Amino acid sequence: MLHRLIAMGMALAASCALAQGYPDKPxxxxxxxxxxxxxxxxxxxxxxxxxxxxxxxxxxxxxxxxxxxxxxxxxxxxxxxxxxxxxxxxxxxxxxxxxxxxxxxxxxxxxxxxxxxxxxPNILVVGNASPARTVRELIALAKAQPGKITFGTASVGSAQHFSTEIFMQQAGIELLHVPYKGGAPALVDLMGGQIDMLFDTSPTALPYAKSGKLRALAITSRQRSPLLPDVPTMREAGLPDFEVMxxxxxxxxxxxxxxxxxxxxxxxxxxxxxxxxxxxxxxxxxxxxxxxxxxxxxxxxxxxxxxxxxxxxxxxxx
Missing domain, CATH: 3.40.190.150 (Bordetella uptake gene, domain 1)
Structure with missing residues (x-):
């Protein structure tokens, strides 16, 4: 027991000594x-x-x-x-x-x-050419074309992917997944009309929504963002149980x-x-x-x- 305590004390002292000089290189x-x-x-x-x-x-x-x-x-x-x-x-x-x-x-x-x-939070955005101007209209479009409306994500299993899976479950719709290697190329294709919609992380989607390059339909937080005060939450948009952070x-x-x-x-x-x-x-x-x-x-x-x-x-x- 004594040897163990001594060893633990020496390890702790070494850790503290390392931290005092840390970092000493990039x-x-x-x-x-x-x-x-x-x-x-x-x-x-x-x-x-x-x-x-x-x-x-x-x-x-x-x-x-x-x-x-x-x-x-x-x-x-x-x-x-x-x-x-x-x-x-x-x-x-x-x-x-x-x-x-x-x-x-x-x-x-x-x-x-x-x-x-x-x-x-994430922000649900569509291209400016999209006929959907609200979440309800987007859901109606998806129900009229099961499995045809496309959504992009930064990758399989990303925050965007899970937000959309929850969206499909709660809205009772089926969408077509188009995974990308990162969120930036997905946004480019959304603006170009190659995909129909995207849940993207707020820092990435925010500049496009504020500049009018994309149309923000809703935000996934419990409350509206002061940076997008006119964009409703998903709860306000008609899905009362939807909150994703x-x-x-x-x-x-x-x-x-x-x-x-x-x-x-x-x-x-x-x-x-x-x-x-x-x-x-x-x-x-x-x-x-x-x-x-x-x-x-x-x-x-x-x-x-x-x-x-x-x-x-x-x-x-x-």
Whole structure:
């Protein structure tokens, strides 16, 4: 017992010593999606704040593919020293494990949670040429053409995908799924008329909706966004049980010293009390800033939520 206590004390001392000098070289923030999406935006804003606070470069490294699994697996296999971090979505941290017959990792054991940074709603958008000007009209179009109205997503199992699956269930309609490699190309095709509709994360869809390049029919949050005050919630639009929020978090490889995790958490939490909060809120993101322990518990809870969604939507693992 004495030897064990001594070993534990030495490990704790080593962890604290490492954290005191951390970081002493550039830190890589891996984003498992292409540039231009909401996760990429959060990573770049948070990275700039961490760079200012900790006086080392925090470099965003986009590693897209397989609905985020490629980038996530890269981080999971990286040295657990705090110099390779994952900024990911609910799909990466909770849903993907239920969407693949042979998932490359279990996020609950592969990562050391640092923080759930933001929550965010999705926005239901259609092209300006669409005859649907309301959610009710879109539902009517879909019922008149079962399986013909197309919807885009950033990938299979993305927040956009689950929002649309819930939409189909609650509205009693059938839509045709067109998955993309990232949200940006889906938006381009929506504007070009190649697809009919899209639930997209609010930071990505917001500029297109505000500029009039796309028509926003509803937002998936409980309340309207002050940035789109004329756009109703899905509840107001006729689906009283519809509320979907997704999120973005940051984690390190499992085994990263707790003192390093706490140092990163404290630095982001401090940044969220300053200009970073305003920068996030200006894109309709909702800052969270929870503890590593709370984020870990939330990941477990959300994994259970997505497991139920996958079963109820009859999604077959790939």
């Amino acid at each position: 830190v890589r923030l891996v984003v498992p999606f292409p540039p231009g999406g909401s996760v990429d935006l959060v990573a770049r804003l948070v990275g700039k704040s961490l760079q200012d606070a900790l006086q080392q470069p925090f470099v965003v490294d986009n590693k897209p593919g397989a609905s985020g699994n490629i980038g996530a697996a890269y981080v999971a296999k990286a040295p657990a020293d705090g110099y390779t971090l994952l900024v990911g979505s609910a799909g990466v941290f909770a849903a993907n494990q239920f969407l693949y017959a042979n998932p490359p990792l279990d996020p609950l054991t592969a990562f050391a949670p640092i923080m759930r940074i933001v929550d965010q 997704t999120w973005t978090g940051i984690a390190a490889p499992a085994g990263t010293p707790p003192a390093v995790v706490e140092k990163l958490n404290a630095a982001i939490k401090a940044a969220l009390q300053g200009p970073l909060r305003r920068q996030l809120e200006e894109t309709s993101l909702i800052p969270v800033g929870d503890s590593p322990q709370a984020f870990g518990a939330f990941m477990r809870q959300d994994a259970e939520h997505y497991a139920r969604l996958v079963r109820s939507a009859h999604i077959t693992p790939q």
